[in-house]
Every structure is written in structure tokens, then in C-alpha cells.
Amino acid sequence: MEKKRRNLRIVMILAMMLAFCFGQEAWAAAKSAVASGNWSSGATWNGGTVPTSADDVTISAFTVTLDTDVEVASLTLDNAASVLTVGAGDTVSITVNGNIGLTDAGAGFIGVANTTGRINLIVGAASTITNTVDANGTVGLNVHNFTIEDASVSYAGDFAVRITGDFALTGTSSFTPAANTDGTAIFYGGYESTQNISVSSNSYCEFVNITLDGSANVATTSDFTIRELLTITTPASDDFNATAGTITFNPNANQACVVNTGLSTAAVTNLKFYDVLFNCASFDATPATSFIVGGNFTKIGAQDFAPTDGFVVFENADPVGKTIQVLGGTNNFWDMQIGSTPNFKTTKVKTTSDFLIGGDLISVISNSSFIAEAGTISVDGAAAVITNSSTGTLKFNNLTITANATGASTASSFTIAGNFIIINTGVFQASAGTITFENTLQKTVTNNGAATDLTVFNVAVAASSDITTATDFTITGNLTLAADAELTATAGTAYWAGGTTKTITVASDANLEFNDFIVNDVAANAVQTTSNFKVNGTAFTLAGAANGTFTATTPSTITFTADAVLT
Numbered sequence: 001m002e003k004k005r006r007n008l009r010i011v012m013i014l015a016m017m018l019a020f021c022f023g024q025e026a027w028a029a030a031k032s033a034v035a036s037g038n039w040s041s042g043a044t045w046n047g048g049t050v051p052t053s054a055d056d057v058t059i060s061a062f063t064v065t066l067d068t069d070v071e072v073a074s075l076t077l078d079n080a081a082s083v084l085t086v087g088a089g090d091t092v093s094i095t096v097n098g099n100i101g102l103t104d105a106g107a108g109f110i111g112v113a114n115t116t117g118r119i120n121l122i123v124g125a126a127s128t129i130t131n132t133v134d135a136n137g138t139v140g141l142n143v144h145n146f147t148i149e150d151a152s153v154s155y156a157g158d159f160a161v162r163i164t165g166d167f168a169l170t171g172t173s174s175f176t177p178a179a180n181t182d183g184t185a186i187f188y189g190g191y192e193s194t195q196n197i198s199v200s201s202n203s204y205c206e207f208v209n210i211t212l213d214g215s216a217n218v219a220t221t222s223d224f225t226i227r228e229l230l231t232i233t234t235p236a237s238d239d240f241n242a243t244a245g246t247i248t249f250n251p252n253a254n255q256a257c258v259v260n261t262g263l264s265t266a267a268v269t270n271l272k273f274y275d276v277l278f279n280c281a282s283f284d285a286t287p288a289t290s291f292i293v294g295g296n297f298t299k300i301g302a303q304d305f306a307p308t309d310g311f312v313v314f315e316n317a318d319p320v321g322k323t324i325q326v327l328g329g330t331n332n333f334w335d336m337q338i339g340s341t342p343n344f345k346t347t348k349v350k351t352t353s354d355f356l357i358g359g360d361l362i363s364v365i366s367n368s369s370f371i372a373e374a375g376t377i378s379v380d381g382a383a384a385v386i387t388n389s390s391t392g393t394l395k396f397n398n399l400t401i402t403a404n405a406t407g408a409s410t411a412s413s414f415t416i417a418g419n420f421i422i423i424n425t426g427v428f429q430a431s432a433g434t435i436t437f438e439n440t441l442q443k444t445v446t447n448n449g450a451a452t453d454l455t456v457f458n459v460a461v462a463a464s465s466d467i468t469t470a471t472d473f474t475i476t477g478n479l480t481l482a483a484d485a486e487l488t489a490t491a492g493t494a495y496w497a498g499g500t501t502k503t504i505t506v507a508s509d510a511n512l513e514f515n516d517f518i519v520n521d522v523a524a525n526a527v528q529t530t531s532n533f534k535v536n537g538t539a540f541t542l543a544g545a546a547n548g549t550f551t552a553t554t555p556s557t558i559t560f561t562a563d564a565v566l567t
Helices: 002-026
Strands: 030-032 056-059 063-066 070-072 074-077 083-086 091-096 100-102 108-110 118-123 127-131 140-143 146-149 152-156 160-163 167-170 174-177 184-188 195-199 204-213 217-220 224-232 239-242 246-249 258-260 271-273 275-279 291-293 297-300 311-314 322-327 335-338 348-351 355-357 361-364 369-372 376-379 385-388 393-396 398-401 408-410 414-416 420-422 428-430 434-437 443-447 454-456 458-461 466-469 473-475 479-481 486-489 493-496 501-506 511-514 516-519 526-529 533-535 539-542 549-552 558-560
Touching: 074 083, 074 091, 083 091, 083 118, 100 140, 118 140, 127 140, 127 160, 195 204, 224 239, 361 369, 385 393, 479 486, 479 511, 501 511
Parallel strands: 030 056, 056 074, 063 083, 070 091, 074 100, 083 108, 091 118, 100 127, 108 140, 118 146, 127 152, 140 160, 146 167, 152 174, 160 184, 167 195, 174 204, 184 204, 195 217, 204 224, 217 239, 224 246, 224 258, 239 271, 246 275, 271 291, 275 297, 291 311, 297 322, 311 335, 322 348, 335 361, 348 369, 355 376, 361 385, 369 393, 376 398, 385 408, 393 414, 398 420, 408 428, 414 434, 420 443, 428 454, 434 458, 443 466, 454 473, 458 479, 466 486, 473 493, 479 501, 486 511, 493 516, 501 526, 511 533, 516 539, 526 549, 533 558
Antiparallel strands: none
């Protein structure tokens, strides 16, 4: 008998232990507000007791004021008159370890009652946040700091949450939309000098939209994804600055991705990415605005990065430089600038990819450099200008002037390491500067239009470099071949124009061969040389009766290899 009583006591003790271990779930209550009042007041709640961390809380047609830090299992605001707010001057936190629902369009989670009263929202367990109204400060989900702690959170409903403080994912967390069109995070300024987006290295964060408003100053060093738009509402007062991390745009339709409202010039200071990746696997990214890249620019996917306006300004102080990489589809910068003043005068950018300049300008500022080590850069803008500062470095591999570029020009010096092609109705005219051809294998210059469609000022062929052409072109400056260099025209005509004296200089071991050679009928147009070169065509012509001269002085030798007509 005693043994039976002992066994019964053991069973009772085990039952009590199990009840203690699992009682939180077993005893969880559905707590509802029954009156307006402070959260900490029993009179606010059914049963006369304050909700605990195990309770599922519902606020219906009442206003509940958070006056202390609280923790609950879930939270629902289900009435147009539902309000959760905070007292003036108070900063409190609510931790929700489950779902959050604003299931009526008038419900209000008023996380900022004034400039000092604030609610910090912490999500501490797997959760779905369901929203039915855009936050505007009086209705919707309005919070100060929004933190996800070791939890997976799904955001359902294409409505906005307004954040006046920081947004953070800690530990191993995730924040994702329930559908790839659901939700906007509005970072609203005026409450903190800087609002931070922080995503731990073991977490994943995917926004659909981010909007900056109300003089927001948002900073990040984290990786995260945006499915639709990053919008700067007022460029003069809203600022986004990523100093590290990768921001990935993964558009769910053909769309702008980046909106810096009304700002499309190079004078952009308020929207800066570090590394930026456009994943155009299914849809195009079509911005029409300006932004800064402080790190690497990468575009992947079969669809296109195809802006319709705006500058991409590269700014970095990396002594090695940053890269532009394009994998798949077409990459079309509108306008591009390398470097800026006063702080990024030595920006360095490299690429091995093909891309277009579809707008008006590719520009290198101060001591900055842009070097294309491979690939083709196509100038596609009707009036595109290539600009390089006198102390900058601008080096193309292949350079193509497309049929759309009917008025492309430069007054700057730059280098071409590959082929130089003018397509059909394309036009390229250099009014100043030197184009230097520098290569290790023979490259070509091809002009598919009239001689004036390819007009260069000074031309230099670097040491041991080799250029060939079979087309017409015009030179208005000097032509220089360095040691062991070669320039061979197998067809076409070299036209000399411009009212200045031009000099042909050929190193003693270099080789210069023209096909036809014409000095145009232009006042003060003079060509002179003391070097050796060949004329392999049938025309060596001074086109004007009084204008246009050619003078070869000792020790030069001009060799004609065909039955040329000297006119």
C-alpha cells in the first residue's frame, strides 16, 4: 500500500512539472480591451487583469495607451476605432512573439504620438504582420524603432508601415513580403538625426518598397533586397547613404527601381549606394534619376538596365578601384560621371563589360580614372559628349559610336586600346584633345560614313602599337607615331582640315602609310613634317588654289608606292 501511495505521489509531481513546463500555452488567454485606458490598468482589460507574455491581445473600439514595456503572444487591432498609442514624453517597447494584425482600415498603431512619445516594436518569434491601411501618423502601423530578434517575419498587404527610428534584424532573422508586391517601409524623419537599417550577417531582409520622407536621413552598412522602388520624396531634405553592404534590386515588373524625385543631374549628394546589384532576370530596371555608387555596380539577368534619364556618379577612395560588371542582357547608363568634387577627386573605376551611354555624357573628374580593360562601350546618345579632365585617366577598350549618336563629340584626351568604330549615321567630332591608340595586337579604325563623320584633333599611336584603317577620316590636329608604332591605311582618304598648322611626327622605327592624302581648301590650313611616311593610293592633293599647304623638310622622305596623282 505504501508503495502504491509513493507511486501516486510521483505521478502527481510529474503532472505538476509538466503543467509548469507547458502551462504557458495551456493557460494562454485571449485578452481584449474593454475600455480605453492605460495598458497597465486592469480596468482596461477583460477579467480585470493585465495581459501577460502568453496572451493573445485584441484591441477593438478603444484607445489603449502603452505606459510600460510589455510582451504579448500576438496583437490584433480589428476596429476602425482601434488605437494603440503612447503618452507624451514616454518611450516604451512592445514585444510581440507572434502575429500582428491591423485588420480594419481605420485601426491605428500610433508609435509616435508626438516628437518625444515613441513606441518601439520588437518581434521575437515567427510572425505574420497583416496590414490593411497605409500608415500616416494617425492610422496604420506607425512605430519608432522596429526590431526583429531571431524571428521570421512575413509582411502581408500592399500597405505602408511608417518608421521614425531604426529598423534592425538581429541574430538569425528574416523579413519578407507575403507576396512580391506587398508593402512599403516609409522612413519618416524629424525624430532622430540618423535612422539606421541594420541586417545581421545571418539574416535576410527583402523590402518591396522603401520611401524616405519628412527630412529622413537613413544610413546602412547592410545587405538587403528591394523588389520595386527606393523613393526619395524630397532630394533637398531626404538622404540615403549606404557606406557598406550590397543593395539588390530584384524588380517584379519593368520599373524604375530608383526614384530620386526630380533630380537627374550630376549634382547628386543625397542618394548613395555602396555595392549595388540589379538582378534583371525577368524584368527591366528603368530609372530616370541620379544616384551615387560608392562601391561596385553589377547587373545580372537576361533583361536590361535601361535608364531614361539621370546620372550614375561613381565616388570612391579605393586605391585599387571599383568595378562595373554586366552579366547578361543590356546595360545602358544614361549619363555617367567618374569622381566628384570636393571629396572624391581620385575615384577609380574599372570594367571588362559591354555597355552603352544612352544620354549626353561620360565624364571623368579631377584625378579620377575610368579604365575599360575589355569589352565595348557604345556611345548612343544623339549629342553625347566624352569629357576627361586634364589630370584624369580615360581609357576605352573598344569604342563604338552608334547610329543614334548623330552628334557625339569631345574636346578631351583619352586612350583607345581596342577598335574604334563609327556606325552608319553616327558622327564623332573631336575639337581638341588627343586620342591615343595603345595596344599589343593590331586594332582597326572603321568609319561607315563620310570623312567628316569621323573628325579627330590630335592622334597619337603609342609605342609598339598597331592601327589599321580602310575608311575616310578627317584630322584637324597633329599626328604622332611613337617608337615601333604602326598606322596603315589600306583604303580611304585622310583629309586634313582646320585653319592651323598640323605636324606629322613619325619615330625613326615607326611605320606610317596613308592611302589617299588630301589637304582641304581652308584658310591657314597647313600640314608639315620632317618624318618619313608612305602614300599607297593614287591621290596626294592640295584641294585649294590658294589655301592648304603641305611642307616636308629634311630629313623626311615621302614614298609613293602607286601611280599617284599629285595635285
